[in-house]
Amino acid sequence: MDGLRPERDELDRFQERSSGVTASKKSKPKKAVENDKSQKQAGNSGLPLFIGCFALTLVLFAFLGWAYLEQKRTVDALNKDLSEALAFINQSKLSMARLEGELNEAGAEIEQAGSSATKQLKFLDSEMRKLWGVAGDKNRKAIAENKDRVDSVKLQLNALKNKDLKPLEASVAKQEQMLKQLEVRLGNNQAMADQIGLIKKQSANVASELSLTRESLEQSVAELARNINSQPNNSKAVAENTESIASINASRRQINERIVGLERQLNELKLAVLASKSPSTSQN
Numbered sequence: 001m002d003g004l005r006p007e008r009d010e011l012d013r014f015q016e017r018s019s020g021v022t023a024s025k026k027s028k029p030k031k032a033v034e035n036d037k038s039q040k041q042a043g044n045s046g047l048p049l050f051i052g053c054f055a056l057t058l059v060l061f062a063f064l065g066w067a068y069l070e071q072k073r074t075v076d077a078l079n080k081d082l083s084e085a086l087a088f089i090n091q092s093k094l095s096m097a098r099l100e101g102e103l104n105e106a107g108a109e110i111e112q113a114g115s116s117a118t119k120q121l122k123f124l125d126s127e128m129r130k131l132w133g134v135a136g137d138k139n140r141k142a143i144a145e146n147k148d149r150v151d152s153v154k155l156q157l158n159a160l161k162n163k164d165l166k167p168l169e170a171s172v173a174k175q176e177q178m179l180k181q182l183e184v185r186l187g188n189n190q191a192m193a194d195q196i197g198l199i200k201k202q203s204a205n206v207a208s209e210l211s212l213t214r215e216s217l218e219q220s221v222a223e224l225a226r227n228i229n230s231q232p233n234n235s236k237a238v239a240e241n242t243e244s245i246a247s248i249n250a251s252r253r254q255i256n257e258r259i260v261g262l263e264r265q266l267n268e269l270k271l272a273v274l275a276s277k278s279p280s281t282s283q284n
Contacts, residue, residue: 195265195269209255213248213251216248
């Protein structure tokens, strides 16, 4: 029996093991409670964090969507501008090609015109040279004669320069004085011509008045003849007719006197004109 007894060390080990197991069993509920509490606290603290992360994610997605839309709008605008620019470039290329064709055609036409113009210029140059040669051959004699005349004129000019000009100056002064006198006489003649025109106008008026008075006299004479034939015994009418005839004769005398005066003025003006012309002819 003594041999089957456990040793003290083994008992101590067994007791320690049993005490450790019981301690672990006793400590397990405490740890579970603490874990539940920590989980509850972690759950309570993780909910706002989850909401914040979710809101931040929504904001981020909204910002990314807005940025995508803006970028898409910008890209669409750039594509539109690019298409317009490409269309403009294509149109510009077409217009440039058209202009190049027109320039080539114009260059060809200009070259043709230039070649024809050079040919015409060469032809005209040759013709001008021929004409110059012919003209030079024909005009040599005339040129020599003109040179001789120029030399003679130069000699005459030199002779006139060396000649005394005082007599010529005196004659020039005399001619100037005569010209002044002629200007005065021409002014007088102009005044006389104006008077003659006025007199002619007056004579024309007098002639018209005479024709009118003649017509009136003829009418009055005819009327008198009718009155005399119709009323041979009416002395009063005869007296009135004689008075009218006397007045007509008086008006006729006045008209005749005016005509005579106008003729006298015309004769005087003619004599004055002749007198003004005769000294000028004698001086010449």
